[in-house]
Amino acid sequence: MTPWFKNVIPHQDIKDGVLDESVFAADLAEVLAGNGRAVYRDAEMFFAKTYFTAGLRTICKRVVDGLNGKTDSGDRVVSLQTGFGGGKTHSLITLYHLAQQTKIITDIPEAKELLKQTGPITFESGNVAVFTNKTCDPIKGHKVNGYTIKTLWGEIAMQLGGKDAYEIIAENDQKLTCPKGIFKEVLFKCCPALILIDELADYCVSAAAVTVGKSTLSDQTISFVQELSEAVAGTKNCVLVATLPASAVEVASSELGGQVLNSLSNRLSRVSADTRPVSDEEIYEVIRRRLFESIGDEKEIDKVVTEYERLYSSLGMELPGYATKTEYRERIRKSYPxxxxxxxxxxxxxxxxxxxxxxxxxxxxxxxxxxxxxxxxxxxxxxxxxxxxxxxxxxxxxxxxxxxxxxxxxxxxxxxxxxxxxxxxxxxxxxxxxxxxxxxxxxxxxxxxxxxxxxxxxxxxxxxxxxxxxxxxxxxxxxxxxxxxxxxxxxxxxxxxxxxxxxxxxxxxxxxxKPNINILVNQAKNDIRSTEVYQEVLTRLNSRAQAVREFNVLVAPSDNVPEQKSPTLIVLHPKYQVNGVEISSTKAGKEIQKIATKKGNSARIYRNTLVFLVCSEVGFTKLQGDIVEFLACSHIRDEYKSQLEADQKDDIKNKADAANQAIESSLVNAYSTVAKNCVSKGIQTLALKQFKEQLDRQIDSNVLNTMIDEEWLLQKVGLNELKRNNLVPSTENYIKTKDVYEAFLRYDDKPMITNSSAVQDSIMRYCIDGVLAIAAGEPPSFTRIYYREDVPLFDVTDATYWLVDKSLYIPAEEGPTCGIIGEQPKGTCCVQEEVGTSGAETTTLTNKHFKKLRISGKVALENWTQIFQSFLLPLKDNKVAVNIEISAKATDATPIAENTQNYKITRESANQLGLEFSAEE
Known part of the structure; x- marks a missing residue:
């Protein structure tokens, strides 16, 4: 077979051994400035040496369609997020030449092939703005056209539309403050407009050193990214393409780098996996195009492929199974030489x-x-x-x-x-x-x-x-x-x-x-996926939730959260993060509103029992780092168990223990926002300022106390609170105590209550203090009104208790009713009285005494509960005796038989109480 070096011809720089990194490093800033290597600067040479992968063609089509005004708003904002050298910058240079060189692009053969995929460019020339980490120094700015540009928004406006566009946001640029709602005007003036942003995360890390009021230029820039995304999405013939590194370690070896990347990722929509600039299968053609001027005679390549196929077929089991498959034959062809x-x-x-x-x-x-x-x-x-x-x-x-x-x-x-x-x-x-x-x-x-x-x-x-x-x-x-x-x-x-x-x-x-623990840990960290991090967070949240005493805690529940009648703390999934600003429009806010107002597809009834604990962006960055450290140490300890020496095993154990302890603390600090939905006011939040060492103690102490201090949660219900919510009775308006209690469970414009005692004890106190009265029974014929006294066995959830105006209470000395109003109960009340021996007739009885009372008659089933309150309790100290007779008849709908529950329960209850029980067949 022909040696590879007799068939292929490498590019001259490869032959000459010119292999410094700049040969293969694309630099968008250099292209914009007209500097750098011709292979990137010259459009014709660039397209000749570029292999247009499926991912790159997809990105180009999306951008061309956007600039032509064909795409929807959601397709005009593109984020390319791959690892180092993943083709992001090369993609941006391709887009730059497409938009800038529209007049000559159709004369370049390779570009013409690309346009067959993207469709024709319908505009004469697009306005292009390019921003990289080298474009504008965060401190010194960038001088152009007599102006000193200081910010990302200033650069984009000046590059797209010159002085006229810049003047729209000039004050914002000079004061380093993110423009709000006005950048769309810049874009409208400059259509068609392509905005290319590269290495923004690295720029933001540097910009964090510049103070802007109580924030930084980094914060303002991150805020502008969201503003810009929304403006581009709302403006036809405009496209934004921004690159992000795949992981925080590519930004800076600091917590700030991770925080910046996390914030930017949350604000930019990402291109799906099938639009990666370079896929695994396309790497072969990219290599060929860049390293070789000619790949040689295809017939010679066929010979090589055939010989290797024969060899691998003869070796069979000596090789991996995939080596003898047709797919591997094609890989040999694609990867040649x-x-x-x-x-x-x-x-x-x-x-x-x-x-x-x-x-x-x-x-x-x-x-x-x-x-x-x-x-x-x-x-x-x-x-x-x-x-x-x-x-x-x-x-x-x-x-x-x-x-x-x-x-x-x-x-x-x-x-x-x-x-x-x-x-x-x-x-x-x-x-x-x-x-x-x-x-x-x-x-x-x-x-x-x-x-x-x-x-x-x-x-x-x-x-x-x-x-x-x-x-x-x-x-x-x-x-x-x-x-x-x-x-x-x-x-x-x-x-x-x-x-x-x-x-x-x-x-x-x-x-x-000899294994270096730190190196091993860093390598292992790169294998930790976000799904593993989320799962570890959820595992720890669920573990800590079991120890919480003051709340019912649900961790990352589904949409179908059951109705709750006690304070329930819902800990949101860590993927829902907030950044300390208004959260209603965020993913976290939408999740809160959905759970707070819906139970599955139905409207939620008890809306005032749910409160949410939400993770912050800043806190999650630290938490994620600690968890990745812990998981990496755990993997190393398990995978290298047989290779590590005793001292190295101790080191990895100590690192894992330290990371485990750090997670407990960072978990508390990450979940630092308490949120509650209110239909009339939107989502309200509380920022926790104090932190315990473990999340369950944090919830039982600081979350609880903060809610109580801010009057989100009431241990007792004040009279003014009842008045504010029209829950105080009047002479014409009686209120069920159960309705008062449920008002604090149902309606989210009210404070939450710790439990039913918060309402029950308060109502009882107002009754004893003479503020209002409590009635038992059904209006208007209440069986008993309590005023300035305790209500025995009072249950606020019992529908037979009412709040009534104190004027309805009739003291004993004012009449014979003794606090009981309404009609005389049906049945008979026989009184055996003691007769005087003098024989004199008494015309006036001021205080008649009785030896015995007997009450009998039929009671409707719905009034059965009143017997205890109306008769047994008042006579509890008078040797009261109760004789009952209960009869029941079988019906077609509800039969009575030996195997039915109604028969089994009543017979067993009669036996336990020593009552006679008989059944008639």
Whole structure:
């Protein structure tokens, strides 16, 4: 087969070994200024060397449609969020040239192909504003057209519409205050307008040092991003495209960086996953276009693909299962002249590190490998139809060695010369001593491959024997059994090689220095996903909720929260965050309103029993950091248990314990906003100022006390509160005590109450103090009115108790009713009186005495509860005796039988009370 270097032609900079980072680093600010490398500055050259991925084409179509005025408001704000080197800046440069070079764009062949996907550009020339972290210094500003521009909004206005547009927001720019509601006027003047913002998070970190009143320029800028998003969404022929890093570690190694990224992410809509600038499958074509002037004869490529397919088919089980599938054949074709494993190790393993610049980094490292092999092609022997991982010579590749140390530490300075590459390495020594290995540099090729694959986590760490064979074996090369033999020898002599095998699976190999706990933790942090963080928060919230005494606590409930009759604290999911300003329009606010007013699809009845505990953006940043630290330590402790030495195990345990303790504190600090929905006033909030060490104590103490202090929660209901809410009776208006109680449960314009005693005890006190009276029974024929006295066994939730005006009470000395008004009860009341012995007739009885009372008659079932209040309680000290006779008849709707509940309950109750029980068949 033809060697790869006889078929392909690299670009001249690759041949010459010009491989500094600037060759592959796109800089939007340089393009705007007309500086930088021609490959980015010159539109024709740029389009010629750019492979338009599906993601990039999607973004371009979305922007072109937006500038043409075709898209809806939601599609005009685009956020590109990928890791370092993920193609964000390259995408912005593409959009810049599309909007700026509309007159010549149709003359560029590659651009014409792109326009077939996006559709034609219908405007002559668009106004473009570009803002990067280098555009405007937060302190000194940026001088242009006789003005000193100081802010993001000033730059955008000046670039889009010159002085006329700038004057609209000039005062806001000079005073560093976010314009409110007026930026739409700027956009309207400048349509069609494309706004490109790159590295904004990094700019905001610097802007945080500039004070603006009680806030900072960073705060004002973040606020403007939301203002700008809404203005663009509401203005046709305008598009905003902004980039964000994928994680906080790409902004700054500080809590502020994470906070800034979190705030910006919450304010910008993101492009969905299928519009990433560069997908995994497209990386191959991106590499080809950027590194090679010509990829060579397609027939030669077909020969190479066919030979590798035959080889892998013959090896069968010696290789990973996917190697013999048709899909892998196509990957060999796409990745030519590289073996897919070489591309994959950089694009997947190395790119998982947060400091690796993904596409840019892959291009630079592969470019360095091609350059090294191109320059020493005359010394290459054997089958070199593809470039394998085993062709990587770390000794010759300073960019690769430097990147390795940058990502994974200087300790590999010792690993490479000791075990991998160079005349004194163990791999070199093995090849020299074993002839069959030496002719193909088997051991050195294996060592280089293992080092390249040494990075990952858990079951993905290192490389298996099957994967090693796939990476190093060639059609006309050594026998696959040589891999097993060479590995055995390397295991016996290597100083930094590690391996493990789990169950029946083959060994996995990797190199590392003595594990550095901090490095391991940082690596593990990048594997922690937001879903894991949220789950850990919810687990801890649920655990602490069980210990709360003063509230019924529900953690991240569904929309169908049952009706509650006691104070219920709903702790919102951590994804709902607030930033200390009005929250009704936020996602958190909408969730609060939904739960507070609806029970599933029905209107909620008891709306004044729910209060919400909400996470803050600032607090979540700290909480997230602590949880990621804890989870990372836990993963390391579990995954590296057999590899860590005793002192290292102690270190990781101490770090995990410290992170665990920090989580308890940061959980309390994060959930620092108490919110309550009110239909008439919107969502009201309280900011907690004091904090306990654990969330359950925080809720039982500071949340409770703050609500009481702010009169959100009442332990007793004051008379003025009753009057304000028309809950005090008048001579014409009686009020059920149950209605008074439920008014504080149902209507969210009132304070909440701690429990029913808050109403019951207060009403009882007002009765005893003579403010009002409590009546029992049904109006107007109350069976008893209590005034300036205790009400025995009073229950505020009993519908037979009423608040009545005190004037309805008739004292005993004013009449015979003794506080009982209305008609004489039905039935008979027989009084046996003591007769005097004098025989004299008494014409006036001022105080007649009786020996005995007997009351009998039929009582309607609905009045049965009045018997206790009206008869038994008043006579409780008079040796009262009760004889009852209860009869009941079976009906078609409600039969009585031995197996029915009505029969079982009444018979058992009669037995327990010693009553006679009979049933007639």
């Amino acid at each position: 590289f073996h897919p494993a070489l591309v994959d190790v950089f694009h997947t393993r190395w790119a998982s590190h947060h400091d690796f610049q993904r596409t840019r980094g892959v291009l630079r490292l592969l470019g360095a490998i091609v350059s090294d092999l191109w320059q020493r092609q005359n010394s290459l022997t054997g089958d070199v139809s593809l470039i394998h991982t085993s062709d990587v010579n770390f000794t010759n590749l300073d960019p690769l060695s430097s990147q390795l140390k940058k990502l994974y530490g200087n300790g590999y300075d010792a690993v490479i010369p000791a075990d991998v590459s160079g005349a004194k390495s163990n791999a070199f020594d093995i090849d020299c001593n074993v002839k069959e290995y030496g002719s193909h540099n088997v051991s050195q090729g294996l060592a280089s491959t293992i080092l390249l694959y040494s990075f990952g986590s858990g079951s993905n760490k290192g490389i298996s024997i099957e994967e090693l064979k796939l990476s190093v074996i060639r059609p006309s090369g050594f026998n696959h059994n040589s891999v097993n033999g060479a590995l055995d020898r390397i295991e016996g002599v290597a100083h930094y090689l590690y391996y493990f095998s789990a169950g029946t699976s083959s060994k996995r190999y990797w190199f590392h220095t």
